[in-house]
Amino acid sequence: MRNKLFVGLFAALIGVAALSGLSGRAEAQTQPRTIKMATIAITNSPWHKALQHFKELVDKESKGRYSVSLYTDGQLGDIPQLLSAMQVGTVDMGYFGLSSISFVRGGEPLNIIYVPYLFKNGEWAEKILNNAEFNGIYEKVAGSSGVRVFGAWGQRSARALQTTKGPIRKPEDLRGMRLRIPTIPILKASFERIGVQVTPMGMMEIYSALSRGMIDGQDNGFDLSIPAKYHETAKFWSATDHVYEIVGFFVSERLWKTLSEADKAMFKKAAQEAGAVTTDLTKKFEKESIDTLKAAGVTYVVPDKAAFRAAFAGVEKSQDGKLWPAGLVDRVHKEQGD
Numbered sequence: 001m002r003n004k005l006f007v008g009l010f011a012a013l014i015g016v017a018a019l020s021g022l023s024g025r026a027e028a029q030t031q032p033r034t035i036k037m038a039t040i041a042i043t044n045s046p047w048h049k050a051l052q053h054f055k056e057l058v059d060k061e062s063k064g065r066y067s068v069s070l071y072t073d074g075q076l077g078d079i080p081q082l083l084s085a086m087q088v089g090t091v092d093m094g095y096f097g098l099s100s101i102s103f104v105r106g107g108e109p110l111n112i113i114y115v116p117y118l119f120k121n122g123e124w125a126e127k128i129l130n131n132a133e134f135n136g137i138y139e140k141v142a143g144s145s146g147v148r149v150f151g152a153w154g155q156r157s158a159r160a161l162q163t164t165k166g167p168i169r170k171p172e173d174l175r176g177m178r179l180r181i182p183t184i185p186i187l188k189a190s191f192e193r194i195g196v197q198v199t200p201m202g203m204m205e206i207y208s209a210l211s212r213g214m215i216d217g218q219d220n221g222f223d224l225s226i227p228a229k230y231h232e233t234a235k236f237w238s239a240t241d242h243v244y245e246i247v248g249f250f251v252s253e254r255l256w257k258t259l260s261e262a263d264k265a266m267f268k269k270a271a272q273e274a275g276a277v278t279t280d281l282t283k284k285f286e287k288e289s290i291d292t293l294k295a296a297g298v299t300y301v302v303p304d305k306a307a308f309r310a311a312f313a314g315v316e317k318s319q320d321g322k323l324w325p326a327g328l329v330d331r332v333h334k335e336q337g338d
Contacts, residue, residue: 032059032067035255037093038076038085040203042227046281047247048072050154051095054274061266068093078202079103086252087146093255098129098152098248102184106144109137109324114187116312118329119244122155122279124336129246133331146253150268153275154247157221157286159240164216166236167301171311180206180218186319187219187243190312203228210234221245222289223282231296239302242312247278 035058041047048070055068076082076091079100085091087104099113112118119125128134129152142148161168161179168174175195181187183200191198199215203224209215211233218230219242225231249271256264293300316329 030064032062032064035066035068035092036071036076036090037068037095038071038082038091039095040074040079040082041072041096041224043072045072045227046223046278046285047095047154049281050247050274050278053277054095054270057270057273058267061270062263066263074204078204080202083147083250086250089252089254092252094250095154095247096250097156098149098246099182099184101138101141101145101147101149101248101250104141104145104147106141107147109328110141111184111186111319112316112324112328112332113245114182114184114190114243115316115329116187116190116242117309118332120336120338122158122244122246125244126152126155126246126275126279128332128335131335133325133328142253142256148251148253148256149248150251150256150264151249151271151275152246153249153272154278155282156245156247156278157223157282157289159219159221159243159245160225161219161238161240162217162225162230162234163236163238164210164213164234166238167299168236168238168240169301169303170307177216178214180209180215185323186316189318190242190315191219193315194311206230207233222286226285226289226292231293231298235296235298237293237298237300239300240305240308242308247275249275 037051037054039047039051051070055070058066058068076085079096080103082091082094082096083100083104086094099110101107102110113129119128134152138149161174163177163179165177166173171194174191176197178197178199179191180201181191181196181198188198201209206218207228207230210218210230217234218225231237251267259267290300320326320329
């Protein structure tokens with residue numbers, strides 16, 4: 001009798017332990033996986049609001065399996081630091097200019113985005129940068145660098161020239177000026193061709209450099225320039241519209257490899273929908289930005305764009321088949337009916 005009682009109690013204890021273990025595993029499975037997503041964009045900018053929408057979509061569609069944590073204002077570093085962090089997996093995702101992927105190993109083909117006057121407008125840029133050929137490039141970059149582009153969504157303001165000297169109406173007006181230009185070979189070569197002293201630096205350094213006279217200007221669109229308040233010290237804006245760029249959604253390849261196909265599709269869909277937020281807010285923001293500049297005493301001009309096109313024409317030929325696949329520039333123009 002005593003043996004039966006002991007066996008019964010032992011079985012009961014095992015059962016309780018098993019139930020406790022199951023309960024613990026079930027609780028662990030319901031804990032959301034945190035996705036650390038970073039951007040250099042300023043709080044409440046179009047990019048930030050797009051990421052807020054991205055977070056809402058992922059949190060909802062994953063039914064609590066994922067929780068996106070947003071880091072704005074360059075909290076986790078400038079673009080090179082964020083790319084490095086995604087390579088080692090300390091940052092999961094990022095949202096910033098698509099061509100930034102050209103900084104990593106294998107990303108050189110994306111230098112093509114900065115070929116002056118490559119795209120007719122933002123709509124064409126977004127369409128082409130999500131086509132089959134470019135998705136094939138993103139796949140290769142993921143394998144060689146550890147950072148993947150999983151969407152090119154969100155039209156940026158066209159790049160313009162913002163200077164402390166001006167107005168800038170023709171290429172000759174820039175001769176001898178020190179401009180902060182991203183360290184993108186084709187863009188650097190373009191401005192050096194017209195006599196600019198190209199000065200590379202991180203986005204977080206531009207305001208100080210402008211105010212201290214270390215540079216005479218910078219090239220960016222309204223989307224990054226206005227929130228950063230460069231107009232407080234750079235009082236000339238020239239709407240050259242020399243590059244139409246798209247914002248990229250980046251992910252650590254380490255994370256991407258762990259995702260199911262369904263989850264990958266969910267993130268891609270959320271990226272496209274969030275990118276539409278960027279586009280809509282950016283277009284609205286562009287209209288408001290001209291008023292912001294004028295209210296700040298900035299001289300706003302539309303330069304001789306034909307003269308700038310002529311000055312930059314053919315600068316990309318030396319890189320064809322080297323930085324990007326041979327003939328890609330021609331294929332992009334052909335797709336747009338040029």
